[in-house]
Amino acid sequence: MSENSAGTTGLVPGDHTSLFIDGHAVEGAGGRFPTVDPATEEVLGTAADGTADDMDAAIASARTAFDTTAWRDDHALRARCLRQLHDALTADVERLRALTIAEVGAPRMLTSGAQLEAPLDYLPWYADLIESYAWTTDMGVAAPMGMRSKRRVEREAVGVVGAVTPWNFPHQINFAKVAPALAAGNTVVLKPAPDTPWCAAEIARIAHEHTDIPPGVFNVVTSSDHSVGAMLSSDPRVDLVSFTGSTATGRAVMTAAAPTLKKVFLELGGKSAFVVLDDADIASACSMAAFTVATHAGQGCAITTRLLVPRAHYDDAIAATRATMSSLTPGDPRDAGTVCGPLISQRQRDRVEGYIDLAVTEGGKIECGGRRPDGRDRGFFVEPTLISGLDNSARAAQEEIFGPVLVVLPHDGDEDAIRIANDSPYGLSGAVYGTDPARIDRVVRGIRTGTMGVNGGVWYGADVPFGGYKQSGIGREMGVAGFEEYLETKLVAELA
Numbered sequence: 329m330s331e332n333s334a335g336t337t338g339l340v341p342g343d344h345t346s347l348f349i350d351g352h353a354v355e356g357a358g359g360r361f362p363t364v365d366p367a368t369e370e371v372l373g374t375a376a377d378g379t380a381d382d383m384d385a386a387i388a389s390a391r392t393a394f395d396t397t398a399w400r401d402d403h404a405l406r407a408r409c410l411r412q413l414h415d416a417l418t419a420d421v422e423r424l425r426a427l428t429i430a431e432v433g434a435p436r437m438l439t440s441g442a443q444l445e446a447p448l449d450y451l452p453w454y455a456d457l458i459e460s461y462a463w464t465t466d467m468g469v470a471a472p473m474g475m476r477s478k479r480r481v482e483r484e485a486v487g488v489v490g491a492v493t494p495w496n497f498p499h500q501i502n503f504a505k506v507a508p509a510l511a512a513g514n515t516v517v518l519k520p521a522p523d524t525p526w527c528a529a530e531i532a533r534i535a536h537e538h539t540d541i542p543p544g545v546f547n548v549v550t551s552s553d554h555s556v557g558a559m560l561s562s563d564p565r566v567d568l569v570s571f572t573g574s575t576a577t578g579r580a581v582m583t584a585a586a587p588t589l590k591k592v593f594l595e596l597g598g599k600s601a602f603v604v605l606d607d608a609d610i611a612s613a614c615s616m617a618a619f620t621v622a623t624h625a626g627q628g629c630a631i632t633t634r635l636l637v638p639r640a641h642y643d644d645a646i647a648a649t650r651a652t653m654s655s656l657t658p659g660d661p662r663d664a665g666t667v668c669g670p671l672i673s674q675r676q677r678d679r680v681e682g683y684i685d686l687a688v689t690e691g692g693k694i695e696c697g698g699r700r701p702d703g704r705d706r707g708f709f710v711e712p713t714l715i716s717g718l719d720n721s722a723r724a725a726q727e728e729i730f731g732p733v734l735v736v737l738p739h740d741g742d743e744d745a746i747r748i749a750n751d752s753p754y755g756l757s758g759a760v761y762g763t764d765p766a767r768i769d770r771v772v773r774g775i776r777t778g779t780m781g782v783n784g785g786v787w788y789g790a791d792v793p794f795g796g797y798k799q800s801g802i803g804r805e806m807g808v809a810g811f812e813e814y815l816e817t818k819l820v821a822e823l824a
């Protein structure tokens with residue numbers, strides 16, 4: 329371990345990150361705030377603490393860069409910069425891996441996928457899209473009101489994008505916003521969660537050191553103060569706010585954005601259903617449901633946290649789920665075999681334990697887990713927890729817990745399973761296991777949700793749209809749909 333100048337034990341390089349505003353690394357006017365390893369509770373180092381004045385400067389620089397530079401029109405420059413950034417990050421991937429494991433508590437095995445390496449690939453994917461996208465569409469000639477006119481549709485960048493992100497999959501979510509927003513020709517101010525400032529600040533540092541991205545095009549403001557990020561919703565110089573986080577904060581973002589009528593893009597919470605039909609292999613389906621909810625300690629918006637099983641198989645399903653969940657003991661995220669790491673913070677562990685207690689007061693039975701693992705007196709760990717005996721109307725079945733907690737609910741057939749799955753304010757994700765394709769198709773169509781996995785199918789990828797129905801969000805991230813969220817549409821007509 330190295331000793332850094334703040335006197336903390338820096339486990340990884342990058343233990344004194346800066347803000348990046350107008351092409352410069354700058355100190356935050358608020359001083360510094362600590363970043364903590366959730367597996368050990370050690371202070372890893374510090375991040376620059378941005379204030380309202382820093383955010384004001386970042387927005388001003390993004391506005392100027394959009395209004396006065398060639399960025400929004402220069403496709404070749406943008407494609408080159410995204411590829412340069414990808415190459416530089418790839419060259420530094422092992423250091424980024426160590427940083428991500430330390431700061432996020434992300435199990436090492438996930439860093440070869442959605443926690444690090446997969447999101448890096450969004451950059452060349454969007455670089456390619458810049459080159460293949462139909463920026464101009466010829467609409468032919470028409471004569472409205474007798475005026476013969478040749479029409480075309482131009483797609484243009486929206487302008488300044490304010491991006492606000494959570495801590496659970498910081499690279500995935502940061503790149504899912506920054507890559508398409510920059511590819512589309514926007515300028516960006518990224519405000520990451522206070523729990524994971526380094527993941528964003530390091531990307532900005534590498535971008536400024538290794539790419540031709542012009543000053544002001546990509547700014548990062550880390551801050552311990554949520555209200556600094558809230559400025560992106562209300563500031564009239566920001567044209568679009570792209571937010572990922574809880575549904576409660578999403579509402580606040582939308583409300584704050586209303587006076588300036590900016591575009592609002594929201595990726596919010598979930599309470600997704602994992603439906604097991606009576607012709608499925610019940611044991612293997614339940615084992616998969618158990619594995620899913622233990623992954624990254626359940627800190628994924630799209631993780632299926634309600635397990636719907638046929639009533640006739642309720643006891644067998646509980647036994648199979650419990651067997652897998654009990655085997656997934658929370659462990660050190662640095663170990664290659666760890667699936668379930670720590671929760672991000674003391675606050676989050678309090679929240680998860682509070683929901684487990686609530687489930688018991690609501691009449692739920694803890695089938696396994698429900699407490700901190702033996703022998704781990706440091707780190708924010710909670711055992712994978714299975715809760716039976718609740719009705720879908722219980723708060724523990726309705727509200728997002730964001731921990732390794734699975735509620736198992738009986739259903740009385742396919743239509744009943746669809747009804748229970750839909751009895752939720754959310755609609756982000758889902759899964760169905762069965763044998764009969766027609767029955768599976770009916771369930772896929774019947775559940776109002778943004779993604780569905782069938783018999784273990786994985787929907788994740790740079791090229792496919794992800795997002796929520798109902799109170800899980802507005803808009804789609806990733807793929808062409810995620811790119812077009814960051815575009816305006818201009819109709820041009822010339823007399824022919």
Ligand code: NAD
Pocket residue numbers: 492493494495496497501519520521522553554555557558559561572573574575576577578580581595596597598628629728730756796800801
């Ligand atoms: P959160 O809503 O507390 O915070 C998210 C971000 O919003 C942070 O950067 C925070 O600083 C900022 N913020 C807080 N108050 C704000 C305000 N008034 N205005 C603007 N920004 C504000 O969420 P969290 O606890 O960091 O993350 C967990 C939540 O994120 C869960 O609900 C999860 O489902 C959701 N999430 C959704 C997706 C998705 O794609 N749908 C992905 C990951 C996480």
